[in-house]
Amino acid sequence: MLNSIILNDFKSFEGKNTIPIKQLSTLIGLNSSGKTNVLEGLVILSNLVSGTDITAYFNNYSNFARQDQLIRGGAKGCCRGKKKSFTLGCISSSTDGYNLEYQITINVSKEERIVVESESLFKILGGSSKQLIFKTIKGNMSSGDINVEYNNHKRGPNPRLTINKNSSVISQIEKSYTTSHISNYEQVAHLIESSNKKYIRKADLSDIMKDSTPLPELLEQTEIVRKSLSKIKSLNPIPERMRNYVSRNAGPLQSDASNLSSVLSTIFSDHYRHTKRSISKNPRNDFISERIEKNEKIYQKILEFINLLPEYTINGLKILTTPAPLRDVMFACIEERSSGDDLIMPASLLSDGLLRITALAVAVLTSENSSILLLDEFDSALHESKTLTLLEKIQEYIKKTDSMVILTTHDTPLLNNYTSELLAGTIIVFRNKQDNKSNCINFYDLNNVDSLVIKGGLGEATLKNGLQPYLNPKDSQNKVSSIPSWLSSEVDQ
Numbered sequence: 001m002l003n004s005i006i007l008n009d010f011k012s013f014e015g016k017n018t019i020p021i022k023q024l025s026t027l028i029g030l031n032s033s034g035k036t037n038v039l040e041g042l043v044i045l046s047n048l049v050s051g052t053d054i055t056a057y058f059n060n061y062s063n064f065a066r067q068d069q070l071i072r073g074g075a076k077g078c079c080r081g082k083k084k085s086f087t088l089g090c091i092s093s094s095t096d097g098y099n100l101e102y103q104i105t106i107n108v109s110k111e112e113r114i115v116v117e118s119e120s121l122f123k124i125l126g127g128s129s130k131q132l133i134f135k136t137i138k139g140n141m142s143s144g145d146i147n148v149e150y151n152n153h154k155r156g157p158n159p160r161l162t163i164n165k166n167s168s169v170i171s172q173i174e175k176s177y178t179t180s181h182i183s184n185y186e187q188v189a190h191l192i193e194s195s196n197k198k199y200i201r202k203a204d205l206s207d208i209m210k211d212s213t214p215l216p217e218l219l220e221q222t223e224i225v226r227k228s229l230s231k232i233k234s235l236n237p238i239p240e241r242m243r244n245y246v247s248r249n250a251g252p253l254q255s256d257a258s259n260l261s262s263v264l265s266t267i268f269s270d271h272y273r274h275t276k277r278s279i280s281k282n283p284r285n286d287f288i289s290e291r292i293e294k295n296e297k298i299y300q301k302i303l304e305f306i307n308l309l310p311e312y313t314i315n316g317l318k319i320l321t322t323p324a325p326l327r328d329v330m331f332a333c334i335e336e337r338s339s340g341d342d343l344i345m346p347a348s349l350l351s352d353g354l355l356r357i358t359a360l361a362v363a364v365l366t367s368e369n370s371s372i373l374l375l376d377e378f379d380s381a382l383h384e385s386k387t388l389t390l391l392e393k394i395q396e397y398i399k400k401t402d403s404m405v406i407l408t409t410h411d412t413p414l415l416n417n418y419t420s421e422l423l424a425g426t427i428i429v430f431r432n433k434q435d436n437k438s439n440c441i442n443f444y445d446l447n448n449v450d451s452l453v454i455k456g457g458l459g460e461a462t463l464k465n466g467l468q469p470y471l472n473p474k475d476s477q478n479k480v481s482s483i484p485s486w487l488s489s490e491v492d493q
């Protein structure tokens with residue numbers, strides 16, 4: 001589970017910012033305060049940890065140049081002002097109850113070769129004491145490799161590994177550790193024997209080693225961090241891009257939801273088979289019928305989400321198809337009419353709000369267990385009377401799937417209706433007038449938070465520019481040197 005996000009000299013954030021998050025976190029703040037920057041930081045972190053080639057990723061080369069995944073301003077745009085490096089990181093919790101702090105610093109001084117400058121993983125022992133798991137050692141910047149020392153809990157100097165700077169250390173450490181530990185013929189022979197396999201590829205050795213020996217701490221802990229960051233998905237649905245016919249096999253939902261019709265066509269065809277019961281009772285079909293059952297549930301839930309918005313009822317979905325051989329698809333809503341002849345409304349004619357809520361429903365309902373969904377301006381184009389119900393539906397679902405959601409919103413009345421649980425995950429993002437830095441503060445770290453609630457809630461206070469007296473955080477770590485103007489005028493005491 002992810003506990004906190006770390007941003008250091010990243011975009012509008014200066015110095016080290018540790019932002020605690022909850023299962024459902026809400027980022028609020030004025031335009032340009034830094035909300036999207038936080039989400040972008042997480043997406044980049046997730047890509048780095050998964051082992052992407054750093055230069056190719058930041059320069060949007062090849063398969064990274066997907067329209068829905070571009071990093072605003074590329075690598076240089078990630079550094080605060082004119083700085084040449086930036087740091088991203090997180091605090092993850094293990095099931096054994098301790099926390100791990102991971103950080104990666106990317107150096108962008110040469111745009112044609114963006115590399116890891118430093119990287120570390122520590123176990124947090126409580127208070128400010130930390131125990132090393134691994135960290136890079138300062139070396140020659142022009143070298144292609146970086147040295148990493150790791151804790152083997154033995155006397156004497158820590159052992160070292162040499163790792164390529166083009167990808168994150170954490171994504172390469174397992175292979176590197178394994179190779180350095182299988183150095184002679186006997187060890188290889190022993191591994192092959194213990195695996196009961198006849199033939200083994202070199203690339204398989206680390207997997208076998210993981211199975212056959214108790215996992216060393218280094219690999220166990222890096223795996224926890226990698227896992228907690230691997231299922232991050234961001235959603236920024238763009239209605240115009242959902243109004244076209246798309247190829248029917250376009251894979252999982254993209255960040256801009258441009259392939260929404262494609263994803264819906266798969267779900268719909270299973271719904272169709274479900275209603276026709278077109279799967280025979282053959283045990284080989286078990287996994288297919290399981291998928292059909294799952295997609296039927298998703299289909300019904302999607303209808304529930306969509307029906308939150310309009311005054312009329314949407315009876316079902318339909319998939320429109322272009323003639324063969326292309327057979328591209330576009331989804332449509334079936335609008336109920338009392339006269340009986342229902343109206344088929346294709347995506348090309350649907351409202352922005354309806355398209356966005358459909359995309360949101362699909363993203364939430366098709367996400368894997370323990371994933372982290374980032375929903376920027378989740379309620380944009382939606383009527384404010386509907387957002388709380390929508391949020392409650394999302395909350396109910398992520399509790400079931402052990403997932404997390406981080407969303408941003410401008411909807412201040414919504415905040416007045418926040419439960420204490422939602423408020424505990426509410427983070428106010430704002431800029432410092434003097435140095436322009438972004439700051440984050442948790443709702444419950446505001447001063448006199450009780451009186452703020454009595455006066456009508458967070459939304460009311462934000463609307464009336466009345467948060468200033470509360471923005472002197474108790475937590476000295478997140479010290480705010482001055483208050484932004486939108487919070488400092490006309491305090492309603």
Ligand SMILES: Nc1ncnc2c1ncn2[C@@H]1O[C@H](COP(=O)(O)OP(=O)(O)O)[C@@H](O)[C@H]1O
Pocket residue numbers: 010011012013029030031032033034035036037038076077078079080081
């Ligand atoms: N590299 C950078 N250095 C300093 N500030 C930056 C950098 N990149 C973006 N910013 C600031 O962040 C702002 C965008 O923040 P963003 O997170 O998109 O705002 P919002 O809260 O509206 O989502 C920009 O207007 C700019 O002021």
Ligand SMILES: [Mg+2]
Pocket residue numbers: 035036037376
């Ligand atoms: Mg934004």
